[in-house]
Amino acid sequence: MDRRFLTPLETTQAISDNGRRVLTQPLARTWLLSLLAGFYIAFGAELSTVVTSDAAAHLGLGISRLLGGSVFSLGLMLVVICGAELFTGNSLLTKAALHGEIPWFKIAENWGIVIVGNLVGSLILAWLMVSSELWQTGRVTEHVVAIATAKCELSFGVAFIRGILCNWLVCLAVFMATAARDICGKMLACYAPIMAFVASGFEHSVANMYFIPTGLLLKAKLGMPAPNLTWANFFIGNLIPVTLGNIIGGVVFVGFAYWFVYLKGTRNG
Numbered sequence: 001m002d003r004r005f006l007t008p009l010e011t012t013q014a015i016s017d018n019g020r021r022v023l024t025q026p027l028a029r030t031w032l033l034s035l036l037a038g039f040y041i042a043f044g045a046e047l048s049t050v051v052t053s054d055a056a057a058h059l060g061l062g063i064s065r066l067l068g069g070s071v072f073s074l075g076l077m078l079v080v081i082c083g084a085e086l087f088t089g090n091s092l093l094t095k096a097a098l099h100g101e102i103p104w105f106k107i108a109e110n111w112g113i114v115i116v117g118n119l120v121g122s123l124i125l126a127w128l129m130v131s132s133e134l135w136q137t138g139r140v141t142e143h144v145v146a147i148a149t150a151k152c153e154l155s156f157g158v159a160f161i162r163g164i165l166c167n168w169l170v171c172l173a174v175f176m177a178t179a180a181r182d183i184c185g186k187m188l189a190c191y192a193p194i195m196a197f198v199a200s201g202f203e204h205s206v207a208n209m210y211f212i213p214t215g216l217l218l219k220a221k222l223g224m225p226a227p228n229l230t231w232a233n234f235f236i237g238n239l240i241p242v243t244l245g246n247i248i249g250g251v252v253f254v255g256f257a258y259w260f261v262y263l264k265g266t267r268n269g
Helices: 008-023 027-052 055-059 061-072 074-083 089-098 104-132 140-152 156-179 183-200 205-222 231-262
Strands: none
Touching (some): 027 061, 027 104, 027 140, 055 061, 061 183, 074 156, 089 156, 089 231, 104 205, 140 231, 156 183, 156 231, 205 231
16 A cells, blocks of 8 residues: 655655755756745735735634634645745755755855745735735725734844744645645645644744735835834844744754754765
């Protein structure tokens, strides 16, 4: 009987082997795939915004967050199944570097290209959604601006910690999706951890590349009062600490942890 999943050891090895692609993958391909990941995560974020725009008033905050997290998981499903380069998920490439299969500068090169590509893709979709005027329905506008403002008002330390917790779950989702051998298994693997991080209120750098600019664009378009919602607070107050937290969460608690358990001391490790 064929197994429908890989063991943790096999999954760790598969992720490490996959990391070697950065040695030969053309930079243009990495750039395009990173743009796609920005689009895909933004689609999940956009859907989550619409679904939760009035859900809390009717169903309560907890159920609203559950629904938002459930539909947001679409983003990672698209990344994993359709194929794309997502900065947060690429924290797991460090397994290959820890195992001596790729140099660390290739990790830095990949991350640099991917995070810029994710940002550009997210900004493009934010502009497209604002231009679509679909935000005029119901209370979507107020909800979008409220989400963006709340994220910009987080302290550096809080944003950093929430970033750690977020990418710990995101990388576990990627780990489980790698272990799954069929589409349904990969979708379920993406769903549960992503739903958990969104419902919990953790911070995802790439998602915030859509959430906050969309709020900024709507604020400017409609002249809405939101003094703490600024581009400076987006980049400096949120994106930097969340990105650093995402790196720690993915690299230390998933990448390093499973490399240490299963690969350290074997071959190049």
